[in-house]
Amino acid sequence: MLLEIQDIHVHYGKVQALKGVSLEVDQGEIVTLIGGNGAGKTTTLKTISGLRKLTSGRIRFDGADISRMPGHKRVLAGLGQAPEGRGVFPGMTVEDNLLMGAYTRRGGGIAKDLADVYELFERLAQRKSQMGGTMSGGEQQMVAIGRALMAKPKVLLLDEPSMGLAPKLVQQIFSIIEEINRRGTTVLLVEQNAQQALKLAHRAYVLETGHVVKSAPAADLLDDPEVRAAYLGGDVATGGEPAADGTAGNIPH
Amino acid sequence: MSTLEKAKPAVKGKQQPLRKVTDLFGDASDRARDWWGVQTGVVRWSVYLALIVAALFLPHAGIGSFMSPHSDWQSILFYPIGGYILLAIGLNVVVGQAGLLDLGYVAFFAVGGYTMAVLGKIWGWNFWEIIAVGIVLAALSGILLGAPTLRLRGDYLAIVTLGFGEIIRISATNTDSIGGPNGIAGIPHPPNVTDWAVPANGLTEALDLDGLKPFTYGALDTRPYYYLLVGAIVLTIVLAKRLEHSRVGRAWAAIREDEDAAELMGVPTFKFKLASFAIGAAFGGLAGVLYGSQATSIIPEDFPFILSATILAAVVLGGSGNIPGVMLGAFLIAWIPERVRGVEEYRVMVFGAALVIMMALRPEGILPSRQRKAELAEGSGGMGAMGAEVGGPGGSDVEIEVKK
Numbered sequence: 001m002l003l004e005i006q007d008i009h010v011h012y013g014k015v016q017a018l019k020g021v022s023l024e025v026d027q028g029e030i031v032t033l034i035g036g037n038g039a040g041k042t043t044t045l046k047t048i049s050g051l052r053k054l055t056s057g058r059i060r061f062d063g064a065d066i067s068r069m070p071g072h073k074r075v076l077a078g079l080g081q082a083p084e085g086r087g088v089f090p091g092m093t094v095e096d097n098l099l100m101g102a103y104t105r106r107g108g109g110i111a112k113d114l115a116d117v118y119e120l121f122e123r124l125a126q127r128k129s130q131m132g133g134t135m136s137g138g139e140q141q142m143v144a145i146g147r148a149l150m151a152k153p154k155v156l157l158l159d160e161p162s163m164g165l166a167p168k169l170v171q172q173i174f175s176i177i178e179e180i181n182r183r184g185t186t187v188l189l190v191e192q193n194a195q196q197a198l199k200l201a202h203r204a205y206v207l208e209t210g211h212v213v214k215s216a217p218a219a220d221l222l223d224d225p226e227v228r229a230a231y232l233g234g235d236v237a238t239g240g241e242p243a244a245d246g247t248a249g250n251i252p253h
Numbered sequence: 254m255s256t257l258e259k260a261k262p263a264v265k266g267k268q269q270p271l272r273k274v275t276d277l278f279g280d281a282s283d284r285a286r287d288w289w290g291v292q293t294g295v296v297r298w299s300v301y302l303a304l305i306v307a308a309l310f311l312p313h314a315g316i317g318s319f320m321s322p323h324s325d326w327q328s329i330l331f332y333p334i335g336g337y338i339l340l341a342i343g344l345n346v347v348v349g350q351a352g353l354l355d356l357g358y359v360a361f362f363a364v365g366g367y368t369m370a371v372l373g374k375i376w377g378w379n380f381w382e383i384i385a386v387g388i389v390l391a392a393l394s395g396i397l398l399g400a401p402t403l404r405l406r407g408d409y410l411a412i413v414t415l416g417f418g419e420i421i422r423i424s425a426t427n428t429d430s431i432g433g434p435n436g437i438a439g440i441p442h443p444p445n446v447t448d449w450a451v452p453a454n455g456l457t458e459a460l461d462l463d464g465l466k467p468f469t470y471g472a473l474d475t476r477p478y479y480y481l482l483v484g485a486i487v488l489t490i491v492l493a494k495r496l497e498h499s500r501v502g503r504a505w506a507a508i509r510e511d512e513d514a515a516e517l518m519g520v521p522t523f524k525f526k527l528a529s530f531a532i533g534a535a536f537g538g539l540a541g542v543l544y545g546s547q548a549t550s551i552i553p554e555d556f557p558f559i560l561s562a563t564i565l566a567a568v569v570l571g572g573s574g575n576i577p578g579v580m581l582g583a584f585l586i587a588w589i590p591e592r593v594r595g596v597e598e599y600r601v602m603v604f605g606a607a608l609v610i611m612m613a614l615r616p617e618g619i620l621p622s623r624q625r626k627a628e629l630a631e632g633s634g635g636m637g638a639m640g641a642e643v644g645g646p647g648g649s650d651v652e653i654e655v656k657k
Contacts, residue, residue: 103520
């Protein structure tokens with residue numbers, strides 16, 4: 001396993017956000033983490049990238065225990081993240097934003113990777129010298145993903161890349177994520193847009209109030225009645241009670 | 254780019270007429286910056302040289318009679334004007350570059366001042382040795398303050414730094430070995446480098462420099478101290494500029510704009526925040542040593558909280574993050590109260606009104622850096638949560654327009 005999270009507990013003050021989350025991401029996979037608001041998705045990602053300290057449990061990455069490693073060193077180890085809310089540097093141009101992604105790298109290869117990012121996101125190539133803060137939401141998301149790629153991560157962590165975007169842009173972003181994965185980067189994707197995420201991913205975990213309640217191949221979850229009811233807007237009658245009746249989700253509209 | 258230009262008239266349309274005037278000024282400063290951006294090294298260095306030479310002629314009595322008819326121009330040129338400028342450049346490293354709100358900056362000025370006083374008066378050290386010690390001690394106290402507190406952000410950091418400033422002042426008041434509330438008097442002046450005097454002839458008389466001994470540090474003439482300060486300011490500007498364009502400067506900019514994102518880029522944010530505290534503090538310590546060497550005596554009340562607030566006002570007013578801006582801000586903040594001394598007790602009111610008007614007309618600062626302007630427009634960036642909550646001038650309009 002490239003990335004292994006073993007029974008992590010995370011607290012915000014006295015409030016426990018994660019109550020023993022375990023998940024695994026293998027080389028070359030797209031794994032998605034779905035769940036409602038406050039389920040702990042973002043906290044899980046932040047804990048993996050080191051922005052949050054864990055109370056107990058372990059994170060193993062690429063064969064090493066990184067549970068206590070500071071966030072900036074995890075970038076060197078090979079974890080790249082496009083954070084929640086994009087985190088684009090508003091006062092830097094698009095190009096400076098992308099170069100900031102290569103901050104830890106020295107020497108050659110940066111120019112080539114920059115060209116690769118521009119090839120992946122043509123829109124950014126047209127707007128190299130525009131300030132990050134004046135970009136639209138979709139463009140900022142592209143900057144955030146491109147910037148994370150500039151660190152040449154082994155695993156790319158994406159926190160709700162579809163948030164606040166028009167459906168057409170969501171499609172575009174998701175197909176780019178697929179392309180990134182095809183080129184060899186492992187992806188861990190956190191999403192509220194479960195439908196899209198499950199179509200894209202190989203495997204998925206469902207998170208509810210700090211617990212993993214389900215894990216299965218993504219295609220199976222797309223057909224799972226409970227998941228359909230709870231996250232895919234499957235059925236009105238059982239919408240509020242996902243676990244009430246296993247068959248309810250399959251009733252046609 | 255085109256969307257941006259479209260957005261502009263919409264913002265300008267609903268502004269008050271005065272704002273149009275200041276926008277003209279803003280456009281002019283933008284053009285000046287663009288012009289500056291494409292100049293070659295030769296042009297730049299000649300401008301730098303011209304500015305330094307102009308600074309040397311600034312104590313001229315003719316300039317003084319206009320600039321400060323009510324107080325001794327040569328004295329106020331050293332302090333507050335020069336002193337504030339040096340302090341503002343130092344605080345700008347912390348507030349303008351790393352985006353950390355420090356409300357206790359006066360503490361480092363005090364550390365420098367007391368280093369000068371204690372080592373000079375009690376231990377009998379030489380001024381030039383004390384400068385080095387003062388800078389190092391101030392930097393260490395910056396680290397001492399930063400190490401436990403820099404895990405805090407925004408308003409919380411501001412409150413803790415405010416406390417630190419007060420702790421230093423109150424400790425000095427209550428420590429008898431450094432004079433308690435009476436401070437330390439009889440601080441020695443720096444030793445004379447040479448007693449050379451500017452020869453008197455037609456030219457030097459016209460420049461009001463005849464008989465000046467620029468390297469003789471006595472009690473009467475403040476000009477030699479002023480020249481010393483100009484030298485210190487030039488050095489700190491060079492250092493600050495170098496830092497700004499280095500990897501360190503890029504890391505600071507990233508931290509200022511989004512600290513979490515900076516960490517995710519692999520920037521050791523804590524280390525760099527600590528470095529900005531130490532460097533900013535070192536500049537403050539340097540200002541303190543220079544101040545102490547001229548003042549002859551210092552008391553704890555020379556370092557009140559209001560001085561921290563004033564220097565912060567200078568940085569914000571001038572254009573946080575942009576060195577020419579913060580220097581201009583510091584100059585105005587130091588100079589206006591002296592200029593209007595003629596109105597006696599209304600002086601502070603005039604000063605306050607001037608501040609309010611300037612901030613109302615140019616909330617982004619008189620000469621903001623372009624990067625900083627974009628951050629403000631976006632509503633984040635700089636000064637932690639405080640900056641984010643306040644938002645920028647017409648920022649939301651621009652955002653909405655662009656999104657279309």
